[in-house]
Amino acid sequence: MSRAPASLRLLALALVVAWGRGDYLADSILCDDIEAICIYDDLPYVTNDTVCGDKHQFLNPARCNCGSMCIKYLEEGEECFMKSLISFPHNLCGPSLECIPVDGEKGHCMRNPARKCLNETLSYEAAQEEGTLGPGEYKPNCDEFGRYAGRQCSPGSTCYCVNTEGERLFGEAPITEKDTMDCACASYWEETESRGLNMGLRCLPNGNFDTLQCADKMCYCFDPQTGSISFGPFPDYMMEDLVCYDEAIHGSIYKRPCELALDEWESQESSEVVTIQESARPVCTHDGYYAAVQYEEGYAYCSDFHGRQIEDFKQEIYLSDGLSCNCARRRYIMEENGLGSNKPKCCPNGEYKPLQTRGLLAYCVDTNGNQYGPAVVTTDITSLPCYSEEPCPTVMEY
Template sequence: MRLLFAHKFTEENYFIRCVRFNMSRSNLFWLLLFCYNILRVNTQCEIAQVCVTDISASDCFGIEQLIPNSIVHGCCPSCKQSTEDDPQTQGCDPNVSNCLPDGRYAPVQCKGDRFTGRCFCSDPKGRRIFGQMWRDQAQNMTCACSRRRAELEAEGKVVTLHCSANGDYEQLQCNSGMCWCAQARDGQPIVTPVHEEDMERLPCYSAAVIGEQYLRKCESLSIANGFIRYEQTTHGTNYLGNLASTCDYDGSYGPIQILNGIAYCTGRDGKILGAWQTPVNTMQGMNCNCARDNMIFFPERGMTLTETCQANGNYSPKQSAGSVDYCVDSDGYQTKVLDEPGECPSHATT
């Protein structure tokens, strides 16, 4: 018999792990609800987990095919006839990207060399999301938190999970009224979850780091505006507030803020960076990657950015170094050298 085992808790024993916490009956309902929600979001195999098996395509008979990520919570392969419900290739090219067995982009994508290269967090379609590290420091980077937040937000949910700068989970997590101390790699609780108003009781809580409330300034404004907009829309009135407070997954301000019809590149504190801006009606595809690299990420490493930025804070697709022209991607990394005079393709908008 072949060994098929995934390095993760099953739903059943994880549920037992949840309900065995010592707590009063008054909180049992909330804990069961919390455990249920955790189970719902942990039914897929995490990137850091692998299936222990020696099964291969040669073990499949007849018209059967080896289908990756098809059993044991999506962690293990199996032999079966291919159907429309089986995982399909998502377009990730393993020659240029880090891909999962089912063809999706892996959460961590790396570019460049060991000194100037970086690793970024990615959604399943290869689009960059919050979370990055310099390549020589990214050995343990998983992007588990950023990937999960992106998935939940794509479903239209309001999410307050906090991710660290590298896309992993911060130690203190609160969501849906419950707080817990989490493992960085998967967000699972390591102590008894408590109501948000009791988060000071958690061993991972620090008043100096967290403050009096879990939500940070940008999140508080964004979520408050969202609820006000929802209430006014529900009652048939127009929302006239500011819709442009975008936040990163660590609760800081996102790279773009809108003020009086102008989209500005901003730092983590919400302050405008340089003169990078564009009218709202031309901001499609704006990411401010170059502006933030120029003003934040490269200086933090003691480096100076040599590439040029467009007026909206994006990297200019065509760059020059002396007499050599070359093309870069939206993260500023070289894609090809121009042997003849010409232009570089514009970066795809998302």
């Protein structure tokens, strides 16, 4: 059965409204006649970005999200209500704030210290106010829900990607690039791999999406904001004609050093001629470069992006479970970007020494090189909980 034009349906609806609202029947429960439904319910159908003025715009929770609902964000310390007699609130605690009860049904908009990222932020601000901040402390970066934002940083060195629980992900860059890091690609790969998948979009070394993507001999420009193709696709031999192509980033071929080495290694393995592999399988990251930990001749060694060993950092393979080389990689990135004056001190296997010093101060650090606990003058170094005569595992020579 053919449907009547929208104008006739609206006219019929107007007549129904005039005769009695109770006789109106929507086309379906799927809101496919949303304009008519909104008009019938005396709710605005038109939405725009300025309708709420200085308030914040949300979809109206009424039937079919007719129009907009304008809600004021309360600031930290402002009074809020835990319960309301009305269906929908007129105001809400702003980003990173929760309505925490103080007396009876009333509360105040506060940062909840039960959330780890906010707890660390509050501790940082308290130390800052007291003038007791240590040289290895950096204010955590929390999202609007009080969880860890994708990008975290350490003072004067590098920024790196984490998940919402603060656990380290792929992606790191000098701190000078922090304003351009969103770690969206690092988060994308955490979700992708959690589903058991191992193929997807390529990243940049800092954990962002590469805006140039190639697959099946076709290349295109990718818009991370919309998750769609913004230009192309072109055949891969026309990659340089894409508007997102950057010679400094992409070079003359799409594949990067580790991807090329992996192709070569796998071609030897699949050859009809039986050969003995003289080198271990390259370990690549989501940017096509070498992972921080590589393997060779009974050792796991700390690698730069091109597969070269960083200084003398290595560990016997049988002791290398959980090896990250976080400290070695940070030293390398800092050196390459002119930030080498305060490079961290690493154990022989490339992990952070639990105790770090800077100037006349000493302090303990976690596996990401971030300070925890107080900083003390170096003469009181033995008072620190991480102090040890032998803080690093021994690397045995064969």
